[in-house]
Amino acid sequence: MNRINQTFHSLKASNRTALIPFITAGDPSIESTLPTMHALANAGADVIELGVPFSDPMADGPVIQRSSERALAKGMSLKKVLAVVAEFRTTNSTTPVVLMGYANPIEAMQRDHFVNAAADAGVDGVLVVDYPPEEADDFAAMLGKRNLAPIFLLAPTSSGERIAAVGRLARGYVYYVSLRGVTGAGHLDTVEVAEKVKAIKAIVPVPVGVGFGIRDGETARRVGETADAVVIGSAIVQGMFDAREKSSGSEATFAGDWLSKVRAALDR
Amino acid sequence: MNLYDLPDARGHFGQYGGVFVAETLIQALDELKAHYAKYQHDPEFRREFESELKHFVGRPSPVYHAKRWSDQLGGAQIYFKREDLNHTGAHKVNNCIGQALLAKRLGKPRVIAETGAGQHGVATATVAARYGLECVVYMGSEDVKRQAQNVYRMKLLGATVVPVESGSKTLKDALNEALRDWVTNVDNTFYIIGTVAGPHPYPMMVRDFQSIIGEECLTQMPEIAGRQPDAVIACVGGGSNAMGIFYPYINHEKVRLIGVEAAGEGLDTDKHSASLTKGVPGVLHGNRTYLLQDENGQIIETHSVSAGLDYPGVGPEHAYLKDIGRAEYVGITDEEALKTFHECCLIEGIIPALESAHAIAYATKLAPTMSKDKVLLVNLSGRGDKDMHTVSMKSGLSFYCHPECELGRHAAASPNKEQIVQLIKQ
Numbered sequence: 001m002n003r004i005n006q007t008f009h010s011l012k013a014s015n016r017t018a019l020i021p022f023i024t025a026g027d028p029s030i031e032s033t034l035p036t037m038h039a040l041a042n043a044g045a046d047v048i049e050l051g052v053p054f055s056d057p058m059a060d061g062p063v064i065q066r067s068s069e070r071a072l073a074k075g076m077s078l079k080k081v082l083a084v085v086a087e088f089r090t091t092n093s094t095t096p097v098v099l100m101g102y103a104n105p106i107e108a109m110q111r112d113h114f115v116n117a118a119a120d121a122g123v124d125g126v127l128v129v130d131y132p133p134e135e136a137d138d139f140a141a142m143l144g145k146r147n148l149a150p151i152f153l154l155a156p157t158s159s160g161e162r163i164a165a166v167g168r169l170a171r172g173y174v175y176y177v178s179l180r181g182v183t184g185a186g187h188l189d190t191v192e193v194a195e196k197v198k199a200i201k202a203i204v205p206v207p208v209g210v211g212f213g214i215r216d217g218e219t220a221r222r223v224g225e226t227a228d229a230v231v232i233g234s235a236i237v238q239g240m241f242d243a244r245e246k247s248s249g250s251e252a253t254f255a256g257d258w259l260s261k262v263r264a265a266l267d268r
Numbered sequence: 269m270n271l272y273d274l275p276d277a278r279g280h281f282g283q284y285g286g287v288f289v290a291e292t293l294i295q296a297l298d299e300l301k302a303h304y305a306k307y308q309h310d311p312e313f314r315r316e317f318e319s320e321l322k323h324f325v326g327r328p329s330p331v332y333h334a335k336r337w338s339d340q341l342g343g344a345q346i347y348f349k350r351e352d353l354n355h356t357g358a359h360k361v362n363n364c365i366g367q368a369l370l371a372k373r374l375g376k377p378r379v380i381a382e383t384g385a386g387q388h389g390v391a392t393a394t395v396a397a398r399y400g401l402e403c404v405v406y407m408g409s410e411d412v413k414r415q416a417q418n419v420y421r422m423k424l425l426g427a428t429v430v431p432v433e434s435g436s437k438t439l440k441d442a443l444n445e446a447l448r449d450w451v452t453n454v455d456n457t458f459y460i461i462g463t464v465a466g467p468h469p470y471p472m473m474v475r476d477f478q479s480i481i482g483e484e485c486l487t488q489m490p491e492i493a494g495r496q497p498d499a500v501i502a503c504v505g506g507g508s509n510a511m512g513i514f515y516p517y518i519n520h521e522k523v524r525l526i527g528v529e530a531a532g533e534g535l536d537t538d539k540h541s542a543s544l545t546k547g548v549p550g551v552l553h554g555n556r557t558y559l560l561q562d563e564n565g566q567i568i569e570t571h572s573v574s575a576g577l578d579y580p581g582v583g584p585e586h587a588y589l590k591d592i593g594r595a596e597y598v599g600i601t602d603e604e605a606l607k608t609f610h611e612c613c614l615i616e617g618i619i620p621a622l623e624s625a626h627a628i629a630y631a632t633k634l635a636p637t638m639s640k641d642k643v644l645l646v647n648l649s650g651r652g653d654k655d656m657h658t659v660s661m662k663s664g665l666s667f668y669c670h671p672e673c674e675l676g677r678h679a680a681a682s683p684n685k686e687q688i689v690q691l692i693k694q
Contacts, residue, residue: 055435055566056552058444059290059451065434077564103288103551108565130288130551134278157295157454166291177292181452 003096003124004149004172007046008207008228017224017266018173019044020209021259022100022233024051024067025084026076028244032251033084036240039256041095044263049127049231052081052101059129061184063234067241078105078114082121089122098125098151098172115142125149125172133162133169140169153177154200156192167204173229174204177212184234188213194226201226217265224266232262272518274588279468279555282591284584287467289554293447296454301469303374308476313369320365321480324398325355327362329481331488331645337615343635344642347493348618348628349485349513351649358621358650359481359509360391364460366477368395371458378402378457382446384411384439384505385575386418387621387650388462393427403427406445408438411575418654436569439579443553463506464583467554471583478512485645486516497645499524499634503627504597505541505577507586509649514595524596527586528630530572531599539571543582544590544597557584573602573662574622576650600626606662608632609652621650622658 011018021040025033037048053068053076060068078101085097099118106114106128118126126148131139133152140150149172154163156179166174178193193210200208210223211231220230236255243254279285287297307313321327330353334346351359364381371379379401383389389405396403405422409431412419422429435441443466450459464471464478482500489496500517502510504527517523532540540546547558552567560568560580572578589595600608605622608629612620620628624647631646638644652659 055568056440056444058447058553059292061448062434069435072566077566079564104559104561104567105565107550108548108561108563129290130554132287132289132291132294135286135288153291155290155292155295158291159295162291162294177290180292180454182448 002147002149002172003094004047004098007096008173011046017227018046018207018209018229019220019259019263019266020047020049020211020229020231021045021236021255022049022051022211022231023240023255024053024064024071024237025081026053026071026074027067027237028070028241028251030074030076030080034087035252036255037084037088038092039252040259041092043256043259045095045259046229047096047098049098049100049233050081050085051233052078052099052105054102054105057102059182061182061234063184063238067237078109082117082123085123086121096124097122098127099123100127101129103128103130111139112142115146115148119146119148123148125151127151127153127175129153133165136169144171151175156180156196160203163200163203167206170204170206173207173209174200175231176200176208176210176227178210178223179213181212183212188219188223190219190222193223197226217262220262221265221268230266274585275468275472279472281585281588283549284557284587285468285471285555287554288551288556289467290451292451293467296450297467297469299374303370304469304473307370307373313373316369317366320369321362325361325365326353327480328484328488329353331485331492333492334616337632338635340615341632341635343640344498344638344644345493345640346631346635346644346646347489347497348646348648349481351481351509351647352618352620352624352651356391356394357653358387358391359478359512360388360462361394362480362512363462363474363477363508364388364391364395367458367460367473368399368401371401371460372399374458376456376458378404378453379460380404380406380446380449380457381460381462382406382439382442383462384408384442384578385654386411386415386422387576387654389427389429390418390421390425392460392462393422393425396427397425404449405429406432406442406449408432408436408442410437411439411442415575415654417657438569440553440567447553463508464511464585465506465553465555465557465581471555471585474508475511475515475585478508479515481509481512481647482514482516485513489643489645493643495643496520496523497643498638499526500645500647501526501528501627501631502647503528503577503623503649504544504582504586505530505579505623506581507583509647511583511585513647514589518594525589525594526630527595527597528626529597529599530574530577530626531601532571532573534601535599540599541570541572541578541580542599543580544586545599547580549587552581555584557581557587558590573605573658574626576621576623577626598630600629602662604629606659609659610663618648619652620648621652622655624649
């Protein structure tokens with residue numbers, strides 16, 4: 001059984017919502033990524049989404065864009081991200097790791113080679129932002145062969161038909177984009193989100209996570225009333241950057257402390 | 269060969285094209301696809317499109333025999349398709365009218381566009397003014413600096429120009445930002461993409477709107493040259509003017525199709541924009557195509573003296589035509605293009621856009637290798653007014669702007685013909 005399924009299985013048994021932090025691998029530095037992952041796991045992260053930086057992150061808002069630019073400037077690459085995951089797995093064999101990024105770095109590595117390397121490194125799921133289901137049949141099958149979960153996005157604009165199509169391919173969980181816009185944008189109408197999440201849950205057989213625009217414990221708690229998981233990205237990434245500006249090396253501590261607070265709010 | 273009928277229903281040209289976007293854009297693209305299918309052959313839509321092209325743009329654009337130059341070269345006869353004579357000075361406006369008419373029918377009051385050199389931005393701003401639509405143009409902040417005149421033009425036409433500070437601050441980043449705007453404002457906004465790239469249906473739709481160029485040539489060439497050309501030559505950045513003139517000729521198997529990419533400082537350097545010649549297939553901006561990228565799959569910065577060719581990708585249909593061998597793709601350097609630019613001014617009395625100068629340069633290389641009864645058709649896709657600053661800087665010649673500006677001081681030193689001829693010889 002995939003680590004993601006195990007995690008959601010035991011969360012369900014204890015009636016808890018999964019907390020999924022997102023960080024960009026390589027930002028603010030390549031060395032900071034591994035300790036940050038451990039800090040997040042210790043602070044109660046149920047799954048860690050690791051962003052693979054890309055030169056043209058078209059679905060991301062300014063915070064993740066700049067974060068990706070910084071990571072690339074430090075020399076981060078898909079190969080190095082996999083090395084970080086392998087290193088993480090030497091001491092953590094339970095927290096699922098999902099890679100989130102864009103298609104081109106994966107295609108440049110050759111997709112079959114990437115799938116094998118990711119599985120060997122201990123990755124559990126892969127979310128390719130610009131692989132919608134109609135372009136991802138074969139890639140999803142490749143992932144499945146190595147027991148990796150293809151994670152897909154759903155949007156407020158997704159029709160019932162599309163939700164069903166995504167439901168057929170999705171493993172692990174689906175990621176519902178809670179607002180019209182890019183990552184980190186605007187503010188969230190939690191009532192509207194709750195309705196849509198209920199509709200998705202009725203169609204999709206895997207757990208439903210919600211992300212884009214969740215920036216504090218209180219919003220996370222309200223979204224968590226209906227969603228199976230909440231994903232928080234831009235708020236952590238920005239906070240880590242600010243922390244490092246004040247004191248270099250403090251970013252992992254910040255990420256852990258910050259996530260503990262969200263965890264507490266979520267479990268209240 | 270079967271009659272060419274691509275893309276398929278999902279927007280694929282063989283392995284290229286497709287819809288590689290985040291789920292957040294799918295619904296907007298589905299809506300666009302449905303509406304385009306509905307209006308594409310609608311007689312009322314076609315009538316309005318053609319009427320606008322005739323009365324607002326000034327179509328059909330003529331085909332012109334560059335006889336003096338052909339005689340000097342001593343080989344094949346060169347003909348120019350004069351897209352430079354269109355209103356706004358380039359082929360870009362054909363597509364903008366088509367898409368703006370769709371925006372009107374979709375009831376979207378706001379249009380957005382990306383631009384590099386500013387030509388597509390100016391064309392979009394023009395059409396938006398004509399139809400009373402709000403217009404926002406995204407432009408890399410580096411390009412805003414380099415193309416101040418076009419920025420001013422867009423503002424005169426009532427558009428808001430947003431400088432983009434992310435990534436390399438050029439065209440590709442402007443496209444990313446326009447996509448982000450579209451995701452956020454999809455309810456009231458129509459995204460007018462300027463080239464045959466992006467997710468399906470854009471490559472197909474832009475090609476269809478631009479294919480008026482080649483359609484006219486099919487009629488005009490027999491009239492002026494007595495027959496269809498032996499080769500059709502066009503410059504390729506994203507590739508919209510080239511697809512526009514190539515497409516109606518694809519089933520004319522004897523006609524060679526030659527796309528000319530920007531070889532910049534040379535194809536052996538890392539300063540060029542020759543995606544088809546030097547790139548490898550990958551995924552960017554919603555489609556699979558040839559891309560200039562590093563070994564980690566990151567998109568790299570490109571270079572060309574001509575901002576309109578300065579793009580790391582290329583339309584997916586060109587990628588397909590290259591792979592099946594139906595079209596050939598070659599490179600012309602900055603230096604060759606600049607030399608041809610000056611020659612075209614002096615020999616034919618036409619100031620071409622630097623983009624178009626790449627296509628002309630290849631034609632003038634090819635013509636002397638062919639007999640005098642052969643015919644080359646070059647798409648002169650735009651006029652060179654926008655390139656005055658670039659050319660004067662690259663040629664080391666002074667340029668007059670207005671009396672108060674800094675450059676005005678050098679006006680007295682403007683070059684005469686002898687100096688330019690001397691420069692070409694060097």
